[in-house]
Amino acid sequence: MGRRPLSKIRRKEFARAAHLCLAQHGLAGTTLARVAEQAGVSKASVLHYYRTKEDLLEAALRHGNSTLRDEVSALMRVARDPWQRVYAVIEANLSPRAFRPPIAQGWLALSAAVPHNRQYQRIQTVIYARTRSNLVGPLRSLSDAETAELMTDALISVIDGVWTRCGLSLGGMTAAEARRQFELLLDARFADSPERHAARRLMSEACRAQMLARGIPCED
Amino acid sequence: MGRRPLSKIRRKEFARAAHLCLAQHGLAGTTLARVAEQAGVSKASVLHYYRTKEDLLEAALRHGNSTLRDEVSALMRVARDPWQRVYAVIEANLSPRAFRPPIAQGWLALSAAVPHNRQYQRIQTVIYARTRSNLVGPLRSLSDAETAELMTDALISVIDGVWTRCGLSLGGMTAAEARRQFELLLDARFADSPERHAARRLMSEACRAQMLARGIPCED
DNA sequence: GCATACATTGACCCATGGGTCAGTTTATAA
DNA sequence: TTATAAACTGACCCATGGGTCAATGTATGC
Numbered sequence: 388m389g390r391r392p393l394s395k396i397r398r399k400e401f402a403r404a405a406h407l408c409l410a411q412h413g414l415a416g417t418t419l420a421r422v423a424e425q426a427g428v429s430k431a432s433v434l435h436y437y438r439t440k441e442d443l444l445e446a447a448l449r450h451g452n453s454t455l456r457d458e459v460s461a462l463m464r465v466a467r468d469p470w471q472r473v474y475a476v477i478e479a480n481l482s483p484r485a486f487r488p489p490i491a492q493g494w495l496a497l498s499a500a501v502p503h504n505r506q507y508q509r510i511q512t513v514i515y516a517r518t519r520s521n522l523v524g525p526l527r528s529l530s531d532a533e534t535a536e537l538m539t540d541a542l543i544s545v546i547d548g549v550w551t552r553c554g555l556s557l558g559g560m561t562a563a564e565a566r567r568q569f570e571l572l573l574d575a576r577f578a579d580s581p582e583r584h585a586a587r588r589l590m591s592e593a594c595r596a597q598m599l600a601r602g603i604p605c606e607d
Numbered sequence: 608m609g610r611r612p613l614s615k616i617r618r619k620e621f622a623r624a625a626h627l628c629l630a631q632h633g634l635a636g637t638t639l640a641r642v643a644e645q646a647g648v649s650k651a652s653v654l655h656y657y658r659t660k661e662d663l664l665e666a667a668l669r670h671g672n673s674t675l676r677d678e679v680s681a682l683m684r685v686a687r688d689p690w691q692r693v694y695a696v697i698e699a700n701l702s703p704r705a706f707r708p709p710i711a712q713g714w715l716a717l718s719a720a721v722p723h724n725r726q727y728q729r730i731q732t733v734i735y736a737r738t739r740s741n742l743v744g745p746l747r748s749l750s751d752a753e754t755a756e757l758m759t760d761a762l763i764s765v766i767d768g769v770w771t772r773c774g775l776s777l778g779g780m781t782a783a784e785a786r787r788q789f790e791l792l793l794d795a796r797f798a799d800s801p802e803r804h805a806a807r808r809l810m811s812e813a814c815r816a817q818m819l820a821r822g823i824p825c826e827d
Numbered sequence: 828g829c830a831t832a833c834a835t836t837g838a839c840c841c842a843t844g845g846g847t848c849a850g851t852t853t854a855t856a857a
Numbered sequence: 858t859t860a861t862a863a864a865c866t867g868a869c870c871c872a873t874g875g876g877t878c879a880a881t882g883t884a885t886g887c
Contacts, residue, residue: 394833
């Protein structure tokens with residue numbers, strides 16, 4: 388069997404535990420012992436699946452990202468026109484599953500580690516490129532290319548901004564507040580057309596429906 | 608003499624060294640030994656001025672912030688109308704002195720530490736409140752209160768967003784690119800009036816002039 | 828039953844790094 | 858010149874935490 392990838396499921400469990408740990412205790416507080424405890428297993432066992440802590444954190448980074456990616460994919464599958472695709476990205480980034488202080492804190496901790504680790508950099512670059520193309524595509528069919536690029540970059544900045552503030556728990560950042568900021572930004576180049584309005588409602592609803600289907604609390 | 612505050616100048620030097628270290632090596636790479644080396648002094652000497660590493664990092668956080676605050680103050684002193692005050696905040700945050708990957712990386716590292724330290728939280732809250740009031744004031748006299756609040760929050764998000772991306776060195780974030788995003792956002796509620804146009808040019812020029820006066824390279 | 832391969836673990840190793848301390852140098856003031 | 862306080866240091870201590878290893882389960886295929 389070539390190289391049994393050491394029980395993929397088990398590896399995923401540990402990546403998840405590491406991600407959880409990161410969210411709760413930050414980078415400094417994420418020790419192998421703590422991750423092991425979180426997973427209900429011994430420290431040595433974790434090292435059996437990940438040769439080094441660096442590897443484990445890399446997996447945690449991938450895991451956190453894949454959660455968000457799944458969210459985007461699910462909404463993208465529902466989206467039927469450009470505006471719906473734009474709002475799919477926005478709503479996915481505000482989904483109650485991900486847009487929470489602990490998760491944002493984990494994201495912040497990993498982001499801080501990125502500049503000092505080549506591998507993390509590569510992953511981050513991929514994440515960035517994907518989000519970018521998810522936005523620039525639909526926006527191109529709603530405006531000229533230059534506007535699409537600029538709006539995409541600005542949307543990404545706002546995403547990073549609201550996530551940062553969510554992580555810092557500053558000014559009580561909520562999804563509703565974030566949504567208002569995205570609307571404001573989009574207003575800069577786009578009128579509130581019926582299509583846009585409908586897309587906003589549809590995607591917001593789709594995201595909510597998915598949460599309910601998975602039994603995740605959703606207060607907005 | 609009551610309690611000589613242990614040579615304020617010396618303390619500041621060490622805070623600066625710590626901040627530099629943080630920018631270059633991240634939180635994990637910032638050890639007392641490294642900070643001491645940076646300052647050309649022994650590890651024990653650093654501990655003589657700061658009782659604990661936590662204290663030192665707190666000072667580094669304050670230091671990094673005070674640099675930015677000075678930038679804002681200097682431009683604010685020049686500003687004569689609301690638009691000029693708005694652009695004073697924006698330009699200060701994009702000043703070539705501060706808006707550089709290493710500095711942004713340091714900011715990122717400290718931000719990641721914030722959720723796990725009360726004292727850092729307090730400082731961060733103060734910084735946030737000040738930036739907020741610096742923006743909401745002038746914007747209130749340019750629009751209704753609600754718009755001013757929303758625009759302020761969105762501007763802050765973009766600031767955090769572009770800083771994050773600057774720290775991650777993603778998509779080659781430059782001050783010029785950031786400026787375009789701020790313009791886009793402001794377009795959402797404000798026409799490009801002559802006052803706004805003039806203010807933008809004036810503050811950009813004022814910032815540049817200050818850099819030149821201090822001999823800091825300024826490529827845009 | 829037995830052999831093999833993988834899972835899991837406790838015990839251990841050791842480098843790192845924060846923090847202490849006792850002592851030396853240096854500056855200042857009487 | 859000398860007393861005093863502050864600046865500064867090398868040497869040391871020790872807790873933490875990443876990583877290794879040999880040993881012990883435990884399942885699977887023959």
